[in-house]
Amino acid sequence: MKxxxxxxxxxxxxxxxxxxxxxxxxxxxxxxxxxxxYASCLTGALDSEDTxxxxxxxxxxxxxxxxxxxxxxxxxxxxxxxxxxxxxxIYVANSGTTARFLTAVLxxxxxxSYRIYGKPRMHERPIGDLISALRQLGADIQTETGxxxxxxxxxxxxxxxxxxxxxxxxxxxxxxxxxxAAPLSASEVVLSxxxxxxxxxxIQMTLEVMRAFGATVEAAEDFSRFRIPATSHYTQKQAETFxxxxxxxxxxxxxxxxxxxxxGGTVTVHSLSQNSLQGDMGFCRCLELMxxxxxxxxxxxxxxxxxxxxxxxxTADMNAISDTVMTLGVVALFAQGTTRxxxxxxxxxxxxxxxxxxxxELRKFGAAVTEFDDGLEITPPQAFPExxxxxxxxxxxxxxxSFAIAGLRVxxxxxRDPGCVAKTYPGFFDDLEKACR
Numbered sequence: 546m547k548x549x550x551x552x553x554x555x556x557x558x559x560x561x562x563x564x565x566x567x568x569x570x571x572x573x574x575x576x577x578x579x580x581x582x583y584a585s586c587l588t589g590a591l592d593s594e595d596t597x598x599x600x601x602x603x604x605x606x607x608x609x610x611x612x613x614x615x616x617x618x619x620x621x622x623x624x625x626x627x628x629x630x631x632x633x634x635i636y637v638a639n640s641g642t643t644a645r646f647l648t649a650v651l652x653x654x655x656x657x658s659y660r661i662y663g664k665p666r667m668h669e670r671p672i673g674d675l676i677s678a679l680r681q682l683g684a685d686i687q688t689e690t691g692x693x694x695x696x697x698x699x700x701x702x703x704x705x706x707x708x709x710x711x712x713x714x715x716x717x718x719x720x721x722x723x724x725x726a727a728p729l730s731a732s733e734v735v736l737s738x739x740x741x742x743x744x745x746x747x748i749q750m751t752l753e754v755m756r757a758f759g760a761t762v763e764a765a766e767d768f769s770r771f772r773i774p775a776t777s778h779y780t781q782k783q784a785e786t787f788x789x790x791x792x793x794x795x796x797x798x799x800x801x802x803x804x805x806x807x808x809g810g811t812v813t814v815h816s817l818s819q820n821s822l823q824g825d826m827g828f829c830r831c832l833e834l835m836x837x838x839x840x841x842x843x844x845x846x847x848x849x850x851x852x853x854x855x856x857x858x859x860t861a862d863m864n865a866i867s868d869t870v871m872t873l874g875v876v877a878l879f880a881q882g883t884t885r886x887x888x889x890x891x892x893x894x895x896x897x898x899x900x901x902x903x904x905x906e907l908r909k910f911g912a913a914v915t916e917f918d919d920g921l922e923i924t925p926p927q928a929f930p931e932x933x934x935x936x937x938x939x940x941x942x943x944x945x946x947s948f949a950i951a952g953l954r955v956x957x958x959x960x961r962d963p964g965c966v967a968k969t970y971p972g973f974f975d976d977l978e979k980a981c982r
Contacts, residue, residue, distance in 0.1 A: 549935065550945075550963035550974055552952025555981040557810035557850070562980055564797035564814065566591035566617060567823055568969045572599045572642040573751055574789050576650060576725050577758040579603050579610075581623035581779035581787070585758070589791040590619045594968045595640040602635045602643055606651075620786075623779070626729040628654060637663040637695075639896055639940070639968070641718055645675060648697050649722035652684035653705035653729040660689070662696035666940065669694055671894055674712040675719040681709035682723075682734065706732035713742030715891055720771075721751040727773035728760045736771045743891045746824020746865050753822050755779075757789060792816065795823035796943075797970050799872045801980060802829060802848040803950045806837050807879045809854055812980070813847040828869040834859045835880060858882035863920075867892050871947035874903045877923040878910055878951060890919035896968075897939035906936050906948060910955065933957040942968040949977060 571591045576599075578585035590596065592614035600619065603610050607629025609622035628651075635651075637643040644661060651659045662668070673693025679686050683704030689696040705727075711720055720738060727734040742748065745768055752762055761777040764770075798814045805812035817826060819841045829839045829848060835858070836851035850856075858880045863870050867889045877884035892899040904914040904921050911926030934957050938944040942965050952958030966973045 548963060550949070550960040552949050552958045552960065553981070554956050555808050555953040557808045558804050558812060558953070558980050559810050560980045561813040561815055562801050562976060563816055564793045564801070564976070565593070565970060565972070566791035567794040568593060568595050569642065569747060569750060570754065570791045570822065571596045572646065573721070573725070573754040574791065575599050575603065575619065575621065576646050577754055577760070577779055578621035578623055578789070579608055580626045580650065580725070580729065581758050582625035583623050584786045585621045585623060586786050586788050587619040587621070587791055588788060589617050589793070591791065591794065591969070592617065593971055594638065595642065598636070598638045598640040599643045602637060602647055605633050605635055606630050625779075626654070628657065631657045633659055635659055635661045637661060637667060639664045639667050641670065641716070641895070644670075644695060645672065645716070645718040645722045646725060648672065648675060648686075648699070649679060649726035650729070651699050652679045652686050652703060653726040656701050657699070658701050659699045660696055661699070666896065667695055671715055672697065674715055675722060678709040678711040678719065678723055678736070682707055705730045706734060708735045708737070710737045710739050712740055713738040714740040715743070715894055717742060717744040717747045720748060724748075724751055724762060724771060724773070725755060728755070728777045728779055730773070731775060733775050734773045738769050742768055743864055744824070744867055746827070749824070750822045758787070792821055792823060794969070795821055795825035795828075796868045797946075797973070799825060799828045799869045800946050800950055800973070800977070802832060803872050803876050804953055804977070804980065805848045806832050806835065806850050806856060806876055807950060807954050809850045811847060811849040813845050815845050817846050818842065818844060819846070825866050825869050827866045828872065831859065831861050831873055832876070834861070835876065856880040858884040860885040860887065862888045864888040868943065871899060871903050871943050872950070874907055874921070874923060875947045875951045878907065878912055878925050879954060880925060883922055883924045885922045886920040888919055896941040897944070899941070899943070902939045902941065902944055906944065909934050909936065910951065929955045931957070933959060935959050935961055938962050938965050940965050942966045942970065946970065946973055949974070953981070
């Protein structure tokens with residue numbers, strides 16, 4: 546039987562927090578470290594279901610990966626993209642980054658065969674655009690059931706070179722996967738993006754992590770074309786172990802920024818600033834437009850609720866910061882006027898259909914919600930319903946964390962299956978309770 550978590554109404558929150566490491570940076574760094582020809586130590590690494598899934602996957606390929614969650618470090622012995630285990634079944638649970646990144650990386654290897662599979666929801670998440678691009682580069686790859694979703698089968702007779710076109714409309718992880726795999730090729734690789742590229746900041750993150758590990762990538766200013774020369778490798782820069790620091794997770798920080806906004810308080814997130822590699826720091830701009838005050842310092846960001854206590858509805862194109870759509874949707878419950886979120890059709894293909902799920906749960910608070918193909922419109926209620934309000938989470942960590950923030954203002958909110966936060970932030974509820982003290 547799945548548990549529930551009761552959220553207690555909070556006074557205005559005044560605190561300083563440091564969320565755990567970025568999941569997106571941790572999993573990118575794990576891949577680049579695994580493909581390098583030297584040893585790496587990741588510091589500040591996230592310990593969560595998604596990152597453990599990636600670590601276990603790399604170990605199943607025969608790599609030495611030593612994880613010390615108490616010290617937030619991961620040591621990776623790189624093999625230059627040559628995996629000791631030439632055949633393996635790789636379990637990816639519901640980790641999109643693990644599934645997409647390793648699909649491309651393993652398709653770029655030679656004389657190997659692999660099967661990549663996960664939870665039932667992973668077998669519903671599209672990967673056809675990535676497979677199409679890999680086939681253009683010569684990969685021997687197919688889906689097991691022919692439905693463009695995992696499980697994925699990678700054969701021995703493939704290659705990885707030349708030019709490919711990849712759709713950017715479903716997930717930027719497809720392009721990130723191809724980029725990180727490209728330095729394994731002995732030949733030049735050129736990638737062209739077709740359609741609108743969603744979540745561009747994640748591509749910038751991918752490029753920065755790759756370059757930190759020694760790879761060379763040439764990118765068009767608009768990210769429509771990328772060239773990875775034949776000389777691009779994750780090469781040794783120094784004799785000692787390479788240390789790479791992971792930033793705190795900006796998506797996780799959004800929940801604490803939102804907590805400040807809805808409770809009338811002030812929250813400072815340590816070790817995240819405007820210079821962060823993570824695009825989700827753009828969520829602070831949304832709060833600023835809603836009336837909050839945002840202060841950026843060298844090594845922190847502080848959000849303070851509107852001085853008059855009144856948040857206002859906004860219209861926001863959240864394509865670049867789509868992991869914070871649900872956070873904004875909850876903040877919109879407490880704003881004056883309607884909030885509209887646009888250009889996020891791709892989030893229907895995440896851990897759940899996040900547009901539909903968000904709309905359904907917001908209506909439990911009495912909000913009027915209109916759902917569109919690419920977003921939704923939220924008008925807050927005149928008064929919140931009394932009594933218990935049980936929130937369904939759809940096995941989606943971001944649903945659980947976002948709606949917990951609503952419970953700081955609305956009595957009777959309980960979160961069903963709160964354990965789903967283990968995917969990216971196992972200690973979330975403990976940290977939220979500490980912030981409310």
